[in-house]
Amino acid sequence: MSVRLSGIPRKNRPLAERLGETLVPRPSSTFVFRLEPGSILVVDRSLPPEEGCLAVVATEAGGLACRRLERGFAPSSVWGRVTWILKDPDKE
Numbered sequence: 001m002s003v004r005l006s007g008i009p010r011k012n013r014p015l016a017e018r019l020g021e022t023l024v025p026r027p028s029s030t031f032v033f034r035l036e037p038g039s040i041l042v043v044d045r046s047l048p049p050e051e052g053c054l055a056v057v058a059t060e061a062g063g064l065a066c067r068r069l070e071r072g073f074a075p076s077s078v079w080g081r082v083t084w085i086l087k088d089p090d091k092e
Contacts, residue, residue: 023042023083023086025044026046029044029045029046030044038088038090039088040085040086040087041085044081045080048081049069049075051071051073052068053069053082055067055082056078056080056082064079
């Protein structure tokens with residue numbers, strides 16, 4: 001199966017390069033985590049945390065967890081902000 005996109009100007013750069021820039025606009029502050037087979041979490045540590053955003057936070061046990069930030073969250077506990085969740089459609 002092939003997908004054809006219309007109305008999008010063709011650039012001279014390869015698609016993989018453009019996709020990489022979309023998913024990781026700030027490589028020095030972006031980290032990728034494998035959550036489970038078929039799921040990848042992209043986290044940017046340079047983005048400020050905001051109420052309602054999905055973020056990776058430090059737990060009391062010293063680990064990391066993915067949580068939606070609620071009112072009154074402690075900014076010091078936020079490790080990074082989730083920018084993308086990539087899923088393999090065959091693994092759901």
